[in-house]
Amino acid sequence: MRTTIMPSVRILIFFTILTGILYPVGITFVALGIFPYQANGSMVERNGRVVGSELIGQGFTGDRYFHPRPSAIAYDPVPSGGSNWGPTDARMADSVAARRDAFIRKNGVPGDVVVPKEMLFASGSGVDPHISPDAALLQMERVAAARGFDTQKSDALKELVMRCIEPPQYALFGEPRINVLSLNLALDALEKGYPPPF
Amino acid sequence: MITVSELIQLMLYALALFLLTPPLGKLMAMVFRGERTFLTPALGWLERVAYRVSGIDPDKAMDWKGYLWSLLSFNAFGFAVVFLLQFFQSSLPFNPQQLPDVSWHLAFNTAVSFMTNTNWQSYAGEVTLSYLVQMLGLTVQNFVSAATGIAVLLALVRGIAGRSTGSIGNFWADLTRSIVYLLLPLSIILSLFLVSEGVVQTFSGSRTVTTLEGVQQTIPLGPAASQVAIKQLGTNGGGFFNMNSAYPHENPTPFSNFLQMLSILLIPSALVYMFGAMVNARRHAWVVWGVMFFLFAAGVTLSLWSEYTVNAVTGVGGGMEGKETRFGVANSILWSVATTAASNGSVNSMHDSFSPLSGTVAMMNIMLGEIIFGGVGAGLYGMMIFIILTVFIAGLMVGRTPEYLGKKIESFEVRMAAIAMLLPSAGILLFTALASVADAGLAGLNNQGPHGFSEILYAFASTAGNNGSAFAGLTANTPFYNTLLGINMLIGRFGVIVPMLAIAGSLAQKKITPLSSGTFPTDTFLFGVLLTGTMLIVGALTFIPAQVLGPVAEHFLMLNGKVF
Numbered sequence: 001m002r003t004t005i006m007p008s009v010r011i012l013i014f015f016t017i018l019t020g021i022l023y024p025v026g027i028t029f030v031a032l033g034i035f036p037y038q039a040n041g042s043m044v045e046r047n048g049r050v051v052g053s054e055l056i057g058q059g060f061t062g063d064r065y066f067h068p069r070p071s072a073i074a075y076d077p078v079p080s081g082g083s084n085w086g087p088t089d090a091r092m093a094d095s096v097a098a099r100r101d102a103f104i105r106k107n108g109v110p111g112d113v114v115v116p117k118e119m120l121f122a123s124g125s126g127v128d129p130h131i132s133p134d135a136a137l138l139q140m141e142r143v144a145a146a147r148g149f150d151t152q153k154s155d156a157l158k159e160l161v162m163r164c165i166e167p168p169q170y171a172l173f174g175e176p177r178i179n180v181l182s183l184n185l186a187l188d189a190l191e192k193g194y195p196p197p198f
Numbered sequence: 199m200i201t202v203s204e205l206i207q208l209m210l211y212a213l214a215l216f217l218l219t220p221p222l223g224k225l226m227a228m229v230f231r232g233e234r235t236f237l238t239p240a241l242g243w244l245e246r247v248a249y250r251v252s253g254i255d256p257d258k259a260m261d262w263k264g265y266l267w268s269l270l271s272f273n274a275f276g277f278a279v280v281f282l283l284q285f286f287q288s289s290l291p292f293n294p295q296q297l298p299d300v301s302w303h304l305a306f307n308t309a310v311s312f313m314t315n316t317n318w319q320s321y322a323g324e325v326t327l328s329y330l331v332q333m334l335g336l337t338v339q340n341f342v343s344a345a346t347g348i349a350v351l352l353a354l355v356r357g358i359a360g361r362s363t364g365s366i367g368n369f370w371a372d373l374t375r376s377i378v379y380l381l382l383p384l385s386i387i388l389s390l391f392l393v394s395e396g397v398v399q400t401f402s403g404s405r406t407v408t409t410l411e412g413v414q415q416t417i418p419l420g421p422a423a424s425q426v427a428i429k430q431l432g433t434n435g436g437g438f439f440n441m442n443s444a445y446p447h448e449n450p451t452p453f454s455n456f457l458q459m460l461s462i463l464l465i466p467s468a469l470v471y472m473f474g475a476m477v478n479a480r481r482h483a484w485v486v487w488g489v490m491f492f493l494f495a496a497g498v499t500l501s502l503w504s505e506y507t508v509n510a511v512t513g514v515g516g517g518m519e520g521k522e523t524r525f526g527v528a529n530s531i532l533w534s535v536a537t538t539a540a541s542n543g544s545v546n547s548m549h550d551s552f553s554p555l556s557g558t559v560a561m562m563n564i565m566l567g568e569i570i571f572g573g574v575g576a577g578l579y580g581m582m583i584f585i586i587l588t589v590f591i592a593g594l595m596v597g598r599t600p601e602y603l604g605k606k607i608e609s610f611e612v613r614m615a616a617i618a619m620l621l622p623s624a625g626i627l628l629f630t631a632l633a634s635v636a637d638a639g640l641a642g643l644n645n646q647g648p649h650g651f652s653e654i655l656y657a658f659a660s661t662a663g664n665n666g667s668a669f670a671g672l673t674a675n676t677p678f679y680n681t682l683l684g685i686n687m688l689i690g691r692f693g694v695i696v697p698m699l700a701i702a703g704s705l706a707q708k709k710i711t712p713l714s715s716g717t718f719p720t721d722t723f724l725f726g727v728l729l730t731g732t733m734l735i736v737g738a739l740t741f742i743p744a745q746v747l748g749p750v751a752e753h754f755l756m757l758n759g760k761v762f
Contacts, residue, residue: 004264007370008272010252012279012342015377018244020338023382024424027389031399031423034390039399041419041447043407050407053417055396055446058409065410069523078404078416079322079440082520084550084671086649087509088752090761092519092551096512120512121519124444124548130523168203172210174452175203175526184410 046185046197057129058181063106063146065187066131066139068180069118070099073126082124096120107142130177133165147191160186160196199516200502204528207456208498211532212491214460215467219487222464223471229379230352230372231476232256237379248374256374259365262703265353266696268369269346273313276342280309280335284327293328294403300326307680312339314691315347315573317429317436317543317666318683320675324418324439329401336436337425341385344432345376347575350695351469354579357702358603359477362709366702380465381432389427391457396450397423422448430461433573435543435666443533443546444522452524455546459533462542466571469578479603481721486581489726490539493570493733497535497559504555505531510759520548531556534667538563541573543666550644550653550669554749554756557669561656561745564663565626566737567619567694573664579698586615586701588725588732592718601717604710611704614697621693622662623740625686629658630744638678644671647762648755652748657683662690 031039042054052058057068059075068075072083085092103115116135118128140161144154164183168174186196228235249256260268284300287293300308304320308327311318312335321327327336349372356366393399404418422438426448429436443449443458467487474483505527508515516527525533530547537544538560549560563570569581586602590612593600600607633639633654643650653669660667661683668674674683719725 004268004271007252007254008268008275011248011254011370011373012272012275014248014251015342016279016334016338018248019341019377019382019428020334023385024333024337024421027386027393027424028399028401028421030390031393035393038396039393039423040402041398041400041405041417042396042450043405050405052407052409052415053447055450056415056417057446058411058415059413060411062411069518075415077324077439077445078418079325080445081441082444082548082551082670084548084644084669085519086550086645086652086669086671086752087517087553088511088647088649088756088761089645093511093761096514117514117516117518118523120514121517121521121551123518123522124520124546125441125446125522127446128522128524129446132523169452172203173207173456174524174529175201177523181410188410 044181044185051185052181054179054181055129057127060180060184063142065184066136066143066180069128069131070095070122071126072122075127077125077127080125080127082126083122107139109138113138129179129181131180133161133176133178136161136164136178136183143187153190156190157187160190163196200506200528204526208528208532211456211459212495215463218464219467219471222468224475226380226468226472227475229375230472232371235379237383241378241383245374245378248378249370252370254370256368256371258368259363260368261364262353262366262699262706265366265369266699269349269695272342272369272373273346276339277309277313280312280339281305283331283335284308287328287331290328290330292330292333295328297326297328303677303680304675307684310684310687311666312336312434312436313343314664314687315343315432315434315541315576316661316664316687316691317434318661318668318687319436319440319442319666320680320683322440323437324404329420332425332438333421337428340425340428340432340434340436341377341381342373344381344428344434344574345373347573348376348469349373349575350698351473351575351579353699354582354702355473355476357705358605360706362707364703364707366699366706381428384431385424385427388431388457388461389423392423392426392454395454396447397426397454398447399423419447426458427461429544430458430542431465433462433466433540433542435537437544443544444548449546452529455525455529455533458544459536462536462540462544463571465574466540466577469575473578477603479721482603485721485723485726486585486729489729490570490581492730494535494539497539497563497570498532501531501535501556501559502528504553504559504753507553509553510757511761517551520551522547534560535563537667538665539568539570539572541568541576541664543660545667548670549656549667550671554753557652557656558745558749560667561659561749562737562741564659564665565741566733567622568663568665569733576664576694580694582698582701583615583618584729584733584736586611587736588729589718589720591732592728596716596718598716601711602720604713605705605708606711611701614701618694618697619736622690625662625689625693626655626658627744629682629686630655633658633679633682636678638676642673642676642679644673645762648748648752649762652752655744655748658686661686664690
C-alpha cells in the first residue's frame with residue numbers, strides 16, 4: 001500500500017500544479033496578450049461606457065428596439081438557463097401560441113405570416129444574442145414607426161438590417177443570423193445620423 | 199426539413215473525424231510504446247520531471263492488481279481534494295464572487311462526478327464554484343480522469359498483445375504520457391482557438407453593465423477557455439457555466455461549435471486506430487471503427503428525422519426550444535448524438551426539450567455503455583466487453599474455444615465481461631425504479647407524464663454511463679439525488695474498470711495461440727455485423743422496456759397532440 005500512496009500524492013500535486021495552475025494561468029496570459037477583446041468577454045462600449053457583451057443577448061422590450069428571442073431567465077445570466085420543457089409539456093404548447101399572437105400583434109404583421117421559429121421558443125442559454133434575418137425584417141416597421149422614421153430613414157433602416165446579416169461562418173458553419181445588440185446599437189446611431197459603429 | 203447547408207456541415211464533420219483519426223492514432227501508438235516522437239524534444243523533460251518529483255520508476259512492470267491499486271489510490275486522493283476544496287471554498291482564495299461553502303452532498307456529488315470522468319452538473323458553475331475550485335479541482339480532474347481512462351485501455355491492449363508475461367504496463371507512466379504528450383498540448387491549441395472565437399479567459403470577477411434600455415445585467419466571466427478545451431478533449435463535459443456549451447461565452451460561434459464537437463470524438467476515434475497499431479490488427483480495428491461509425495450515423499439520422507417531425511402540440515417541426523440560433527437544429531442534434539456516443543455529456547442545447555425519439559437516441563447511446571467511439575479509453579475498453587461477448591457467442595456457434603487476437607477467451611473473461619455489463623445496467627434500472635416511487639425522487643420533476651419518467655431514467659443512465667448530460671429540468675441538487683447519482687457514478691466507473699483490468703491481467707498471462715482454420719476471423723464484414731447485432735440485442739433486451747415507458751410512449755402521445 002505504501003508503495004502506491006506516496007506516488008499517488010506526489011504525482012497528484014505535480015499534475016495539480018501543471019494542469020490546475022500553470023496551464024490556466026499560462027493560457028490566461030497568452031489569451032489576454034493576443035486576444036484581449038475576446039478573453040475579457042467581447043464587451044461593447046458606447047461613448048466610453050460598456051453597454052454589454054456582443055455575445056450575451058439583452059432583453060429588449062420597448063418598441064424602439066428590435067426584440068430578441070424569448071428567454072426562460074429574462075436575460076439575467078446568473079445563472080444561465082433554459083425552460084427544459086419537454087415536447088408534450090402543456091406550458092410549451094401555451095407559450096408557443098401566446099408568443100405567436102404577441103409577435104403578430106406587437107409588430108402589426110398580417111395574421112397569416114410565418115413567425116420565425118426562434119421567436120416562438122426560448123433558447124438554451126437564455127441569452128441567445130441572435131435572431132434570424134426574417135425575424136428582424138418583420139420587426140422593422142414597428143421600430144421605424146416608434147422612432148418616427150420618414151420614408152428615407154426607413155429605407156436606410158432596411159439597408160442597415162441587411163448589412164447586419166452575418167452569413168454562415170467561413171461560408172460553411174451555422175445559419176445566417178443577426179446580432180440583436182449590434183443591430184440596436186447601429187439603429188441608435190442611425191437615428192442620430194451617425195455612421196454605424198462597425 | 200433539413201437544409202442543404204446542414205447536410206454539408208454533417209458530412210464535413212464526418213470527413214474531418216475520419217481524416218484526423220490515422221495521424222493522431224499513429225502518434226499515440228508511438229507515445230504509449232515509449233518511442234521517440236517529434237514531441238519528445240519539446241516535452242520529454244516534463245515527463246522526466248513528473249517521474250522524478252513523484253519518485254516513480256516508469257519502467258517498473260505492474261501486474262493487474264498493482265495497476266489497479268495505483269489507479270484506485272490516485273483516484274481516491276483526487277476525490278478528496280475536490281471534495282475539500284468545495285467544502286472550504288469560502289475560506290480559500292480566488293473566490294471573487296465570495297461564494298459560500300458547498301453543501302456536503304453537492305460536494306460529494308461534484309467530486310465523484312469529476313473523478314469518474316462523468317461531469318454530471320448538479321452545481322451551476324457561475325453561482326456555486328469559485329475560480330479556485332474550477333481550476334485546482336475540476337480542471338485537474340478533467341485531465342487526470344481522462345488519462346485514467348486511457349491508462350485502463352492501454353493495460354487491456356498490453357494484456358492482449360503481451361506474451362505470457364503477466365505484466366500490463368505501468369499506471370504512472372501511462373497516466374503521465376497521456377497528459378504530457380496528448381491532453382495538454384491539444385488543450386493548449388484548442389483553448390487558444392476558442393479564445394480567438396470569443397470564449398472568455400480572465401481572472402476578473404463578473405461584470406455588471408447597464409443595457410441600452412437601462413437594465414442592470416450581470417455577466418459572469420472567468421478562466422473558461424482553458425477548462426472548456428479539456429472538457430471536450432477528455433470527454434469530460436462539465437461546463438464552466440451552467441448552460442454549458444449552449445452559453446455564448448463558452449461556445450460563441452458556429453466554428454467554435456464545430457471545433458468542440460470534433461474534439462468530443464477526436465481522441466476516442468483515434469484510440470481505435472492506436473489499438474489496431476499496438477496489437478497489430480489494423481483491419482480488425484477498422485472493422486470496429488466502422489461499426490462505431492455506422493451506429494453513430496444511424497443515431498444522427500434517426501434523431502434528425504424525429505426532431506424535424508412536426509410536433510402536434512406546438513404545430514412546429516424542428517422546434518427551437520432550448521436551442522441556439524447560431525447552431526440551428528442539425529448542429530444541436532449532431533452534438534447531442536456525439537456527446538452521448540462518447541461519455542462527454544457537454545451540451546449545446548437542452549436535451550430535455552428535444553423530440554422524444556431524439557431523447558431515445560441520446561439515452562440508448564449512453565445505455566449501450568458509450569461505446570460508439572465512447573469516452574477517452576473508456577469507450578474502447580467498454581466496446582471490448584461486447585467484442586468478448588461476440589467472440590464467445592461465435593465460438594459457441596461453431597463449438598470451439600473462442601479466441602480473440604490469438605488469446606483464448608475462457609470462462610473467467612466472459613464472467614468478468616458479464617459483470618462489467620450488468621453492474622451499470624443494474625444501477626440504471628434499479629435506481630430509476632427507486633426514484634420513480636420515492637417522494638424525494640418525484641419532487642425533482644420538471645415535466646409530468648412519460649417525460650417526467652424520462653427525466654429520471656436519463657439521470658441514472660447518464661451517471662452510470664459517466665456521461666454527465668441531462669434532461670436538465672430534473673432538480674438534482676438535493677441530498678436524495680446527489681447521493682444516489684454519486685453512488686451510481688462510482689458503480690458505472692469502477693464496476694467496469696475493475697473487471698476490465700482483471701481481464702487484462704488474465705489475458706496477459708496467456709500464450710498467443712497461432713491462427714488455425716477454426717479461428718473465427720475478427721477482421722471481416724461478418725464480424726462487424728455480428729458485433730452490431732450483439733450490441734443491439736443486449737442493449738435492446740435490457741433497456742427497451744424502460745424506453746417504451748418513457749420516450750416511445752411520449753412520441754405517440756405527441757403525435758396526437760396530448761399534453762401534460
